[in-house]
Amino acid sequence: MASHGVVLLNSWVSMFGMRVMIALKEKGVEYEYREENLTDKSQLLLEMNPIHKKIPVLIHNGKPVCESLIIVQYIDEVWNEKYPLLPSDPYQRAQARFWADYVDQKLYGALRKVLFTKGEEQEEAKEFVDVLKVLEGALGEMPYFGGEKFGYVDIALVTFYCWFYAYETLGGLNIEAECPKLIAWAKRCMERESVSKSLADPHKVYDFAVGLRKKFGVD
């Protein structure tokens, strides 16, 4: 089997699933992709992630790995002969884990608040931009969060880039005006095939977000 026993359960619009796709592509790992319908989850998903019942799930030789950042670290450790995603120095690794964790703790919640709740969008929009500004500060003058090389934190964050268009249009904001260096970094990442092939089309993401808003009765 061409996929060498690697299966990814995902939902095309998930920025968490995209992280796994980028990591697999960076390592040149072939895999089978299975699109999940989150309103009608497959038996396989429920069996492989009974605790959280969420995507992404990486199934490697029949065994599941769950939670996107845990999956990315797993991929880095298994396919370790080429292109390390995490630094080798323990302190640099701790820093990388810190910033990826920061994205998880702060960005997703802030994005959800603006896109999928009614009222006070301006407040939440500011929170989202504040988080991006902190990240922009951490990037500094480096080409990537990993320094000279694209790595773990870049993967953790860049997948949110395809959601920016939806966010800007629905939240009434211009992210490039607020965080130009971060947008420059995102475009730099998009020049990598692993990223451009893994990120969803921003206009399709926007349509999806509009649909979800209607469903939640936000619009």
Added chain:
Amino acid sequence: MAEELILLNIWASPFGMRVRIALAEKGVDGYETREENLQNMSPLLLQMNPVHKKIPVLIHNGRPVCESLIIVQYIDEVWKRGSPLLPSDPYRRAHARFWADYVDKKLYSLGKLIWLTTGEAAAKEELIGCFKLLEGELGDKTYFGGDSFGFVDVSLISFYRWFNVFEHFGNFSMVVECPKLVAWAHRCAERESVSKCLPNEQEFFDFVVELRKKAMTK
């Protein structure tokens, strides 16, 4: 080079306790602990953790490491003495990270619903469910790590003093609901690294009662 190690902590914090246990497991005891007051944070804390302004922070030769599970992994990678806290096999490592993450995602926030409110039945059921799931994962092993005390054990045993807080305010018995987990906890508490890091039981309980009073009068 003389190593400089400072831990910014709060005596009652389960997150800080994880760091102390990990350092003790590695036989690292020549470090300074500074007690922080979250209502009046030290300039050092604000400088070393400007992003979250939280403890614990481990400052190693002047450089800060933040977030308890990240600190524990850092300790495991820097100090090689003793048994590693994370397994060497990538799948088992991912498995350990998953369960430590589960403790982080569920226990603290669910627990808060118990001791900060007045008897929410749904929250209590969910918390017990969470403990039962962890008990299922433990199975018949000595530790979550198998034969050796490891990453998930450190992540969870740090909540040990919270068990009787949950029992008291949630009105249930841990030993009735999850006896194997309680046995595991006692086993862990017998380890020197854990016993010397556990806060005094009564002192801790009184501390939580005070916190609860303050929160509920707001």
